[in-house]
Amino acid sequence: MKEPFTPPYVGAAYYPELWPESEQSKDIARMRELGCNVMRVGEFAWAYMEPEEGRYEFSWLHGVIDRLTDAGIATVLCTPTAAPPVWLTEKHPETVAAAAEGQPYVHGSRRHNCPNSPVYREYSRAITTRLAGEFAEKKGVIVWHLDNEFGCHINSCYCGVCRDAFHRFLEGLYGNIEALNERWGTGVWSQRYQRFEQIPLPQKTPYTHHPSLVHRYRHFMSHSFAEFAREQAGIIRAKSPLPVTTNGMPPWHKLDYEEMFADLDIVSNDLYNGPEHLWTLAGEFDWMRAKKPRPYWLMETSATWGGSLTPGAVYVHHPGAMRAKCWLSFAMGGEAVLYWLWRAQWSGQEMEHGSLLYSWGEPALARLELKDLVTDLKACADFLNDTKPAPAQVAVHFSYPSMWVFDEGPLAAGFNYMNGWNEFYRQILDRNIHRDVIFPGADVASYNVVFSPFMAIIPGEVIERMKAFVEAGGTWVIGPMSGFRTEDATARRESGFGPLEDVIGSSVRHRFPPPPMGANLDWGKSGRSACRLWCDAYRSTAETKVLARYADGPAAGAPAVLERALGKGRVITLGTLPDHAELSRIIEEACWETTGLPAEMDPPAGIIVIPRVHMDGTPAGHIFIDIAGKGGEVVGVTGVDKLTAESVGGTLKLKPWGVAVVV
Ligand code: GLA
Numbered sequence: 244m245k246e247p248f249t250p251p252y253v254g255a256a257y258y259p260e261l262w263p264e265s266e267q268s269k270d271i272a273r274m275r276e277l278g279c280n281v282m283r284v285g286e287f288a289w290a291y292m293e294p295e296e297g298r299y300e301f302s303w304l305h306g307v308i309d310r311l312t313d314a315g316i317a318t319v320l321c322t323p324t325a326a327p328p329v330w331l332t333e334k335h336p337e338t339v340a341a342a343a344e345g346q347p348y349v350h351g352s353r354r355h356n357c358p359n360s361p362v363y364r365e366y367s368r369a370i371t372t373r374l375a376g377e378f379a380e381k382k383g384v385i386v387w388h389l390d391n392e393f394g395c396h397i398n399s400c401y402c403g404v405c406r407d408a409f410h411r412f413l414e415g416l417y418g419n420i421e422a423l424n425e426r427w428g429t430g431v432w433s434q435r436y437q438r439f440e441q442i443p444l445p446q447k448t449p450y451t452h453h454p455s456l457v458h459r460y461r462h463f464m465s466h467s468f469a470e471f472a473r474e475q476a477g478i479i480r481a482k483s484p485l486p487v488t489t490n491g492m493p494p495w496h497k498l499d500y501e502e503m504f505a506d507l508d509i510v511s512n513d514l515y516n517g518p519e520h521l522w523t524l525a526g527e528f529d530w531m532r533a534k535k536p537r538p539y540w541l542m543e544t545s546a547t548w549g550g551s552l553t554p555g556a557v558y559v560h561h562p563g564a565m566r567a568k569c570w571l572s573f574a575m576g577g578e579a580v581l582y583w584l585w586r587a588q589w590s591g592q593e594m595e596h597g598s599l600l601y602s603w604g605e606p607a608l609a610r611l612e613l614k615d616l617v618t619d620l621k622a623c624a625d626f627l628n629d630t631k632p633a634p635a636q637v638a639v640h641f642s643y644p645s646m647w648v649f650d651e652g653p654l655a656a657g658f659n660y661m662n663g664w665n666e667f668y669r670q671i672l673d674r675n676i677h678r679d680v681i682f683p684g685a686d687v688a689s690y691n692v693v694f695s696p697f698m699a700i701i702p703g704e705v706i707e708r709m710k711a712f713v714e715a716g717g718t719w720v721i722g723p724m725s726g727f728r729t730e731d732a733t734a735r736r737e738s739g740f741g742p743l744e745d746v747i748g749s750s751v752r753h754r755f756p757p758p759p760m761g762a763n764l765d766w767g768k769s770g771r772s773a774c775r776l777w778c779d780a781y782r783s784t785a786e787t788k789v790l791a792r793y794a795d796g797p798a799a800g801a802p803a804v805l806e807r808a809l810g811k812g813r814v815i816t817l818g819t820l821p822d823h824a825e826l827s828r829i830i831e832e833a834c835w836e837t838t839g840l841p842a843e844m845d846p847p848a849g850i851i852v853i854p855r856v857h858m859d860g861t862p863a864g865h866i867f868i869d870i871a872g873k874g875g876e877v878v879g880v881t882g883v884d885k886l887t888a889e890s891v892g893g894t895l896k897l898k899p900w901g902v903a904v905v906v
Contacts, residue, residue: 278617305570312383364638393495513543547597563900677839714810746808748786843879864906
């Protein structure tokens with residue numbers, strides 16, 4: 244029976260197993276006082292659900308869920324496989340993951356299991372089956388949540404089981420060892436393999452490992468966790484119709500979330516960015532929204548500060564930042580925000596992590612902001628439930644395999660994919676160009692403009708899809724530092740960028756790091772500017788228009804930024820990262836008239852505007868959030884702010900960290 248629970252949801256991670264029932268009742272009463280309507284429970288409770296092998300104890304959990312439900316608080320119920328109990332570790336030490344140096348981890352923390360251990364997977368299937376069977380029809384449970392942050396703390400394992408599984412994975416990818424040798428180019432340093440079984444895990448070597456081996460190992464471990472999630476979801480779905488999710492933690496665990504969430508119903512993530520980095524959350528919310536038709540969940544975030552035994556990412560000195568962060572999630576397509584955690588733990592590794600209640604049960608510093616947020620959401624629940632972010636006409640590719648390539652070799656000294664990608668994305672965000680973030684496999688037909696920055700690997704099928712997109716009238720902005728690696732993380736042999744050059748309309752003639760004295764771009768009439776990170780110099784061709792040439796350096800005079808008409812659309816190729824001003828100009832020119840906002844609306848950078856539409860696609864209003872903490876004015880805004888009931892007659896004034904819902 245569907246409970247009377249409706250979004251928007253605000254709540255927390257709750258660990259009732261750590262408290263006597265008397266405290267649980269007090270906690271639940273306080274949850275109601277603070278306006279929480281959802282709690283997530285169970286992800287670390289295996290020792291309470293199965294205190295001894297085969298003896299299952301669920302009555303305590305039934306009692307907690309019943310009390311929460313009676314209090315009008317929905318439950319997100321977790322499978323507990325992130326914290327295997329000691330009897331399992333003791334009876335089956337082979338289920339424990341092994342560190343790169345070879346020695347196994349030990350019990351006493353969490354996530355110490357090998358994700359590929361058949362014995363661990365068997366016990367996981369057993370507890371998941373029992374839990375799903377026990378709570379399939381449980382009143383009050385609204386979402387199933389798998390485990391906790393697959394890949395958290397250790398996203399790799401070097402045990403014998405993983406080694407054998409890695410060999411099978413490679414055999415599945417390449418078919419035979421000759422094909423692997425050929426595609427990896429293992430002739431270098433006589434690394435050639437005679438059998439898959441000879442291929443080592445990327446453990447200690449005198450110098451670095453082969454990039455293709457490291458790349459495919461990262462791919463294998465990410466696939467292992469996704470397979471584990473798929474298996475648990477299948478068990479649950481056999482018993483319960485409720486949606487299934489798991490909490491990712493982009494980008495830290497470096498799992499490919501395109502695969503991880505492919506077969507799950509809801510995208511949910513844990514995001515702890517501090518107030519000065521709220522803009523990076525926008526990039527995460529943009530992919531979470533674009534990935535699935537259902538609203539996403541911000542499954543964990545800090546109410547005050549993060550950390551463990553030492554606080555980190557502090558909010559308390561930014562009154563309003565926590566509310567702004569939560570509004571950003573709801574406005575951009577989320578339906579739930581849960582804090583980590585409800586009540587500070589009085590013992591264990593995370594005693595000093597910020598929480599909604601102190602360990603002794605009194606509300607902590609965020610109580611007033613939470614109260615404001617709950618009040619806001621009551622006033623805007625219908626608006627949030629009856630509208631959604633407007634479809635974006637612009638998209639930005641995000642590629643985990645490309646992130647791994649730059650992890651293996653940054654190409655430019657000090658380059659980091661996440662930082663580079665975020666800075667590129669920020670220039671789109673600061674212009675309030677309404678955008679999605681998409682993974683490489685996403686369909687692009689609904690967009691007008693697609694940016695593919697730092698997409699080191701552009702798979703062949705993506706090149707084909709993007710070529711069709713351009714021919715149908717789209718604008719594709721490629722680069723910088725895109726397309727230079729194969730899916731095996733090798734360079735090209737037939738040309739600099741292989742099949743991508745057919746789309747670019749030119750071929751790369753020289754590639755080089757910017758020389759120490761720097762390299763500049765000559766934009767013709769608009770003067771000169773610096774180039775950054777890397778330089779690809781192209782050939783001049785009849786198909787392409789040169790937007791900028793290298794003004795100096797080893798390829799002086801060679802084209803650096805090209806535009807090419809193809810079909811009804813165009814391709815803009817960045818051979819280097821232009822400076823901020825020139826990149827902004829390219830972005831604005833590429834996105835001309837597809838910003839998604841009314842032309843007269845001119846928000847300053849730092850104020851995010853999310854256009855919302857009714858479910859039939861008709862305009863419904865805009866949500867304005869200051870995520871820079873400076874406040875400001877937005878011209879071209881008329882309507883009524885649902886949060887204040889005040890009318891806005893042309894210019895919206897926002898206080899620092901201010902929020903407005905103007906319809
Ligand atoms: C992660 C984990 C939580 C908790 C928080 C602390 O997101 O999922 O169990 O450890 O970090 O920030």
